[in-house]
Amino acid sequence: MKRRSLADPNLVEKYIRGQVLPRFMQRLREIExxxxxxxxxxxxxYEELWVSCGHDSQAFEQRWRATAHSWRFDHVxxxxxxxxxxxxxxxxxPINPRTGDYLTTSGRPWRREPAGPKWILERFPARRGPI
Structure with missing residues (x-):
């Protein structure tokens, strides 16, 4: 940055903002x-439990559901x-003046659902057939 530019606080602020990712982008990266x-x-x-259950589907389902319900997602x-x-x-x-809800520019929901047992079971189902 040129010395003359340092005298203009608006230029300094723009320069700094251009060097740092916005916090929402940093946070989204941390979440991912x-x-x-x-x-x-x-x-x-999931694989260790399947092997330890001796490929018994019922035992696996019961123990995997218990694992899903005890899994900790506090930080995320x-x-x-x-x-x-x-x-x-x-x-x-932008805000919808009628509802007071935030609008999205992409049409996709911006809210994230917390991770929990449902999140786990959607990705790693408790019902598993024999190999």
């Missing part, structure tokens, strides 16, 4: 990274809660 770590750990646990769910609370403001989403 955390969910990827969970998927990897869950995939390992805090990030998701923060995303749901701050994203529309940080992204400057």
């Amino acid at each position: 990274d955390e969910l990827a770590r969970h998927r990897s750990r869950l995939a390992d646990a 769910n805090e990030l998701i809660h923060s995303h749901n609370e701050h994203y529309p403001i940080e992204r400057r989403l």
